[in-house]
Amino acid sequence: MNSVLNNLLHSRSGPMTAELVRAPAAHGLGLPQVPTRLAPAGTAKSICGFCSTGCSLNVHLDASGQAINLSPDPDYPVNLGMACPKGWESLAPLAAPDRLTSPLLRNRSTGQLEPVSWDAALDAFVGNFKNIQQAHGPHSLSFLSTGQIVMEEMALLGALAKFGMGMLHVDSNTRQCMATSHIAYKQSFGFDAPPFTYADFEESDALIFIGANPCIAHPIMWQRVMMNRRKPEIVVIDPRRTETAVAASLHVPLRPKSDLTLLYGFAHLLIARGAVKRDFIEAHTSNYEAFAAFVQKFTPDRVAAETGLPVATLHRVVEIIASKERVSFWWTMGVNQGHESTRTAQAIINLALMTGHIGRPGTGANSITGQCNAMGSRLFGNATSLLGGRDFAKPDHRAHVAAILGIDPALIPAEKSWAYDQILDGIDTGAIKGLWVIATNTAHSWINQRRFPELRAKLDFLVVQDLYGTTEIARMADLVLPAAGWGEKDGVFINSERRLGVSRKVSRAPGQALSDFAIFKLVATAWGCGELFTRWESPEAAFRLLRELSHGQPCDFTGIEGYDHIQREGGIQWPCPAAGSSSQTAPANPPGVRHRRLFADGRFFTADQRALFLFDEPRPMPEPPCAEYPFLLNTGRGSSAQWHTGSRTDKSDVLRKLAPSSLYLEINPADAARLGIRENDRVIVGSRRGESSAFAVVTPTVQPGQVFMPMHFDTVNRLTFPAFDPHSRQPSYKACAVRVSRP
Ligand SMILES: Nc1nc2c(c(=O)[nH]1)N[C@H]1C(S)=C(S)[C@@H](COP(=O)(O)OP(=O)(O)OC[C@H]3O[C@@H](n4cnc5c(=O)[nH]c(N)nc54)[C@H](O)[C@@H]3O)O[C@H]1N2
Ligand SMILES: Nc1nc2c(c(=O)[nH]1)N[C@H]1C(S)=C(S)[C@@H](COP(=O)(O)OP(=O)(O)OC[C@H]3O[C@@H](n4cnc5c(=O)[nH]c(N)nc54)[C@H](O)[C@@H]3O)O[C@H]1N2
Ligand code: SF4
Ligand SMILES: [Mo]
DSSP states (O other), X not given: OHHHHHHHHHOOSSTTHHHHTTGGGGXXXXXXXXXXXXXXSEEEEEEOSSBTTOOEEEEEEOTTSOEEEEEEOTTOTTTTTOOOHHHHXXXXXXXXXXXXXXXXXXXXXXXXXXXXXXXXXXXXXHHHHHHHHHHHOXXXXXXXXXXXXXXXXXXXXXXXXXXXXXXXOEEEGGGGTTHHHXXXXXXXXXXXXXXXOTHHHHHOSEEEEESOOHHHHOHHHHHHHHTOOSOOEEEEEOSSOOHHHHHSSEEEOOOTTOHHHHHHHHHHHHHHTTOSOHHHHHHHEESHHHHHHHGGGOOHHHHHHXXXXXXXXXXXXXXXXXXXXXXXXXXXXHHHSSTTHHHHHHHHHHHHHHTTOSSSTTOEEEEOOOBTTHHHHHHHSOSSSBTTTBOTTOHHHHHHHHHHHTSOGGGSOOSOOOOHHHHHHHHHHTSOOEEEEESOOHXXXXXXXXXXXXXXXXXXXXXXXXXXXXXXXXXXXXXXXXBOOTTSSOEEEEOTTSEEEEEOOOSOOSTTOBOHHHHHHHHHHHHTOGGGGTTOOSHHHHHHHHHHHHTTSTTOOTTOXXXXXXXXXXXXXXXXXOTTOOOSSOOOOOTTOOOOOSOTTSOOSSTTSOEEOOOOOOOOOSSOOOSSSOEEEEEEOOOTTOOTTOTTGGGOHHHHHTSXXXXXXXXXXXXXXXXXXXXXXEEEEEOSSOEEEEEEEEOTTSOTTEEEEETTSTTGGGTOOOOBOTTTOOBOTTOEEEEEEOO
């Protein structure tokens, strides 16, 4: 291991040099000041590392190449010179006092996490994990990772764990977030392919947002909507009167989790009015007749009764869909986080297909992604899909990937991985004994979080790799590995509109923190499988491998030369096949064309090139309110200044000032009056699983019988009920029964 570190330390040429020079502390050499590969003085362009919008930031550098401050990039086709508060404050989390500066290992006698060298950390990692595999078999190790590291790191981790370390069951926080879109698109279109480009925000005559609150969660996408000059109708389908709903032309406050019924009701009315595009349906889709017969029973009266909406509202939405030339449908977590979320997403897709609102400017069935690189993890996480959006079960796919990576095909598992919830159940039953958590704070963000201490106790070894040792999950770890964050390493993110963008190293990671890429390389060598990854020399070398892996897939980006090319073009959307590539997609954009959408030719990625209508009977919500727990709890994003579990955004003084400092509960004035609750009173919110204390915010934005809590505080997921969509296994975070009382 020493020789590996030494080799890496003494090769000054690779892009990893900058991080790895810090490792000599592992050899008692202190931390030498050596030249690093930061960008030269001036300005470096880098894609923001928070949300999936993928804004470009101009990071201003001092003479040593260290970031001083930043401003939004005016020339980038995504953000056009804008950024939200998180983007502006991107550098602050890097300078936080609780940054990890060395690995931490739990001392068995004191029970404390104590600083150790990288050598000792790698020894502990390999020793403990190999012991577990010897005792319990290779599949007793698992990882949970993220949509917030660069694509090259995700792919290296997925390849290392599955092909090098023999793991089978691995997953990431994109399960909490995008699994539904992934599976819905895959089943309906034949590939996980969000069809839109952000220009569609500006080019629609009607935008229909379903379970999405872009004013808060995707503020720069919302700015793009505001730039629409076509005087669009904006419909927001959300049980809450959100910031976005207030700004819309029509708010549709449906009963929570009645979306499937509502969307089938729209389809019913569109058919009844003859507002369907027969020629498109016949030329480009399959299973429509069965769908049309199925929605017959979703009469306006039934739909009104089940959604709590007036029949007139149903007609008004249908009138908009039927009369406007360009209608786009946008959905986010109000859809994806549900007990029947895949069919709900597909009900949206069905509406776009039956009306021919797809493949043209200002149209589409468009899933807005969450994290900066959730799209990268969907393609290259190597968890649900094999690298490049392929199928683990298909021998030819395994052989193809093995040939490109230069590894034995037998190393690639044919079996399916368990999903996140199944991995946690596996810990419960003793099937999984070792867990590696990378860039996710699962003990805060996972549903029914009260289960964590018990699961922790069942794990023989827990490794957490993060920027901070203070997250809820890091505090439970046996070993904590210090990672470099956004801005401290290079790599590619893919945004919501399939645009690849480069995130650049503009700052030095503190102490001995290393990029995730470097950590995975060190682990590979320490594990004894380093020879499988010799071609993964640097992030950009890894990018070239991923480019080869994309060849012939719908996401083909073989036409991209490398990082500089991406930056020169202002990001590049996939597909971007090389000239002459045998890709299933249209050729790359001509130079200077900076937007592309999919399906302009009506050809989808299924075997018969037709999109498929998929549908199912709606099912009742798993934990409806009852006499004992009379409120339905909805959870989600609270402010544009807060990011998830707060590990990063809580570190910025500016962002902290822009957000509520403690947990609150939004409750309707009628309910508050009945319970004798006034604004700012402390309340106890209890579910069958746990309790949480919050301040009351009395507001008519939530309907009577419903309450809302922001997900950014650590006790919210004590309350949530672990229900999952059967197809995507995504958790239903936004519907559980609670009671509210005064302490
Ligand atoms: N500031 C900030 N921005 C973020 C994030 C963040 O943490 N902070 N996270 C990013 C990530 S990873 C994600 S996934 C996105 C999430 O972005 P969004 O999905 O837009 O945000 P949420 O608030 O989770 O949920 C959206 C809406 O769904 C509604 N909803 C709840 N139940 C239902 C229902 O049954 N039907 C319908 N139609 N709507 C319902 C909620 O009331 C809520 O307003 O945001 C991204 N952007
Ligand atoms: N109740 C409720 N719960 C929810 C949701 C909800 O709507 N309601 N939404 C769900 C959704 S959509 C999501 S996406 C999840 C998000 O849940 P999490 O992924 O758990 O949330 P984050 O706070 O983003 O955690 C990311 C961690 O990665 C670390 N990190 C950042 N960059 C790097 C890096 O480059 N390398 C390494 N090693 N670490 C890094 C950060 O410090 C942070 O601790 O939450 C889910 N939980
Ligand atoms: S909208 Fe998203 S990508 Fe853009 S600056 Fe804000 S957090 Fe970053
Ligand atoms: Mo998410």
